[in-house]
Amino acid sequence: MARSNKPIVWGLFAAGGTVTAFFVPALMVVLGLAVPFGLLSPNDLSFDRVYGIVAHPLGRLILFGFITVSLWHAAHRTRTTVHDLGISNDGITMFICYGVAGLGTVLAAVFLLLL
Amino acid sequence: MTNPPYIRPIPASWWLRQGRYVRYMIREATCLFIGLHALVLLVGVYRLSQGRDAFDAFLAALWSPAGQVMGAVIVLMAVVHSVTWFNLTPKAMPLWIGDRKVPGWIIVGGHYGGWIVVSAVVLFLAGGLS
Numbered sequence: 001m002a003r004s005n006k007p008i009v010w011g012l013f014a015a016g017g018t019v020t021a022f023f024v025p026a027l028m029v030v031l032g033l034a035v036p037f038g039l040l041s042p043n044d045l046s047f048d049r050v051y052g053i054v055a056h057p058l059g060r061l062i063l064f065g066f067i068t069v070s071l072w073h074a075a076h077r078t079r080t081t082v083h084d085l086g087i088s089n090d091g092i093t094m095f096i097c098y099g100v101a102g103l104g105t106v107l108a109a110v111f112l113l114l115l
Numbered sequence: 116m117t118n119p120p121y122i123r124p125i126p127a128s129w130w131l132r133q134g135r136y137v138r139y140m141i142r143e144a145t146c147l148f149i150g151l152h153a154l155v156l157l158v159g160v161y162r163l164s165q166g167r168d169a170f171d172a173f174l175a176a177l178w179s180p181a182g183q184v185m186g187a188v189i190v191l192m193a194v195v196h197s198v199t200w201f202n203l204t205p206k207a208m209p210l211w212i213g214d215r216k217v218p219g220w221i222i223v224g225g226h227y228g229g230w231i232v233v234s235a236v237v238l239f240l241a242g243g244l245s
Contacts, residue, residue, distance in 0.1 A: 014207075016149070017196075017200050018200065020149050020152075020193070020196065021196055021197040021200040021201060021226075021230070022197070022229065022230055022233045023233060023237065024149060024152055024189075024193040024196070024197070025190055025193045025194050025197060025234060026233065026234035026237035026238055027152075027237060028152055028155075028186055028189050028190045028193060029190055029238070030237060030238065030241040031155070031159070031177065031186070032155075032177050032178070032182065032183065032185070032186025032187075032189070032190070033183060033186050033187065033190065034238075034241065035174075035178055036178045036183055039238075039242075040241060040242050042174075044241055044242055045174060045241075047163075047166075047167045047170045047171065050163060050170070051163060051170075054160065054163060055163075063156070063160065066156075067153050067156050067157060067160075070149055070150070070152060070153035070156075071150060071153045073146060073149055073150075074146040074147065074149045074150030074153065075150070077143055077146035078146055078147065078150070080143070081140075081143040081144070081146070084130070084140075084143070085127050085130075086125050086126070086127045086129070087127075088122070104153065104154070104157060107157060107161075108157055108160065111157065111160045111161045111164055112160060114164050115160065115163060115164045
């Protein structure tokens with residue numbers, strides 16, 4: 001039987017869709033909008049505090065998983081949407097989408113390990 | 116001898132013809148902003164690894180007017196993603212208790228409830244110092 005990458009990628013797509021649906025709005029409010037809008041103090045996002053959270057082994061692991069599933073969710077949905085737009089060169093689309101997600105996954109691992 | 120399969124030509128703008136197709140495309144397009152958010156995190160971790168000054172410059176860029184516009188668009192599209200994703204959960208994972216199907220609104224409502232709790236906890240923990 002031919003092996004397919006579909007279950008793996010679809011699993012990452014679904015996991016990423018669910019995790020991002022729960023977390024991204026609040027996380028992006030905290031990171032990008034809360035301080036300029038006066039909801040949080042700049043101290044809440046100080047280097048020391050953020051480093052302390054992210055560089056903790058659990059922080060690194062969680063953030064790696066979170067970035068990874070976010071990227072693969074975006075990659076898979078972009079691939080299917082490109083197909084929906086009538087662009088039928090799925091091989092190239094797949095290579096670009098999953099290539100970017102794969103590269104981002106590796107970079108996330110490297111950056112988080114070097115932290 | 117077989118001919119290659121006939122593929123009916125479809126204009127790339129097919130989804131502009133009906134409101135629900137447009138809504139479908141907006142839903143699918145949310146993924147670009149989920150990807151952008153992942154990129155922001157990736158850059159943030161990289162800048163964090165470079166030290167205090169680099170991380171402060173990253174935040175300054177994120178909080179600049181242009182950065183705020185990007186942040187607001189990401190948040191808006193992320194909310195569209197959350198709403199459309201949760202609204203599909205009864206179809207994506209129908210739930211049975213014994214031989215009775217759990218009504219869709221309970222599954223959807225449970226997800227919305229979880230979303231509110233998660234968001235409140237994230238905001239509360241983020242504000243730990245203020």
